[in-house]
Amino acid sequence: IAGITQAPTSQILAAGRRMTLRCTQDMRHNAMYWYRQDLGLGLRLIHYSNTAGTTGKGEVPDGYSVSRANTDDFPLTLASAVPSQTSVYFCASSEGRGQPQHFGDGTRLSIL
Amino acid sequence: QQPVQSPQAVILREGEDAVINCSSSKALYSVHWYRQKHGEAPIFLMILLKGGEQKGHDKISASFNEKKQQSSLYLTASQLSYSGTYFCGTLYNNAGNMLTFGGGTRLMVKP
Numbered sequence: 663i664a665g666i667t668q669a670p671t672s673q674i675l676a677a678g679r680r681m682t683l684r685c686t687q688d689m690r691h692n693a694m695y696w697y698r699q700d701l702g703l704g705l706r707l708i709h710y711s712n713t714a715g716t717t718g719k720g721e722v723p724d725g726y727s728v729s730r731a732n733t734d735d736f737p738l739t740l741a742s743a744v745p746s747q748t749s750v751y752f753c754a755s756s757e758g759r760g761q762p763q764h765f766g767d768g769t770r771l772s773i774l
Numbered sequence: 775q776q777p778v779q780s781p782q783a784v785i786l787r788e789g790e791d792a793v794i795n796c797s798s799s800k801a802l803y804s805v806h807w808y809r810q811k812h813g814e815a816p817i818f819l820m821i822l823l824k825g826g827e828q829k830g831h832d833k834i835s836a837s838f839n840e841k842k843q844q845s846s847l848y849l850t851a852s853q854l855s856y857s858g859t860y861f862c863g864t865l866y867n868n869a870g871n872m873l874t875f876g877g878g879t880r881l882m883v884k885p
Contacts, residue, residue, distance in 0.1 A: 693871060704776070704861055704875040705816070712871055720872060752815060759871045760804060763863075765815035 665689070666766035668753050674772045675743050683738040683769050685753030693756045694736040695720075695763065696728060698749040705752065711736055712759065743773045775799055777864045779876035786852050786883045794847040794879045796862030805838055805845040806863040806873060809856075816861060819847075852883045 669684045687694065692713045697705040697720075707720030711730040725747060727739045736755075740747055750770050754763040777798045784792055796805060804823045808816040820831070822838035822845055833850040849856055859880045863873035 702877060704877045705863075706875070707872055710871055718871070721874070760821075760865050762806070762818040762821060763808075763816075763873070764818065767815050 666753055666755055666764060668751075668766035668769050670769060671767070672770040672772075674774060677743055677745055677773055679743050681740045681743055681771070683740075683751055683753075683771070685736045685738070685766060686734050687736075687753075687755045687764075688734065689755060689764065690733060691755035691764070692733070692758050693761070694730065695754045695756075696726070696736070696738045697752045697754065698722065698747075699752060699768075700749050708738065708751075745773045747771065748773045776874055777862055777876040779860075779862060779879050781879060782877070783880040784882070786881065788854060788883055788885055789851050790883075792849045792852060792881060794849075794860050794862075794881070796845045796847070796864070796876055798843045798864050798866075800843070800864075800866050802838070802840065802843050802845075802864055803867050804865045805836075806865070807836055807845075807847050808861045808863065809858045810861065810878075811858040819860075849881070852881075854883050854885065857881055857883045 666687045695710045696708040709728040711717045714733045750768050752768045753766040756763045780795045807819040810816040824840045836847045838845045859878045861878045863875045
């Protein structure tokens with residue numbers, strides 16, 4: 663079934679550790695996104711990529727980095743995790759700018 | 775700047791109607807609507823582009839008032855399956871790629 667796969671599903675991490683959240687899509691969508699969702703704050707964009715080889719900063723990019731080496735994969739890295747990065751992380755993709763976004767099932771991340 | 779959704783929460787009986795509003799302080803190019811059930815991923819409902827168009831499928835429709843910089847989502851004759859949190863996402867120009875989401879409206883439909 664076509665869609666977006668995120669891994670891991672959940673993770674508990676010690677503060678200061680490095681962590682990479684994986685995201686893979688098989689819909690050949692050009693654009694991909696990373697959001698974090700915190701209670702009462704809705705979805706906030708961390709980073710995005712309009713096409714393979716390009717990335718851009720979203721609303722809350724500090725402490726996160728991304729890469730887009732190919733169309734399908736868009737990993738999100740926390741270089742040195744802090745407790746305020748405890749959240750649910752969603753990866754999404756769309757055919758292009760402004761098009762409907764398809765979301766993965768999310769990664770629940772807890773930083774202790 | 776985050777769009778403002780209202781109400782924050784609403785409880786309905788099956789068959790009742792509801793309206794969810796999404797207001798922006800900036801001029802809008804388009805508005806997306808998504809529904810998210812607890813513990814699941816958001817699901818796309820519809821997009822409205824500036825021009826005041828109205829869209830709908832089944833018993834869920836939406837409008838876009840460009841002058842008021844506001845979109846409204848209408849749920850008619852609500853069903854139990856409509857329960858969830860509804861988010862609007864706003865795009866401020868056609869060159870941008872950053873949807874800004876509202877804080878969500880929690881809808882509960884009871885039998």
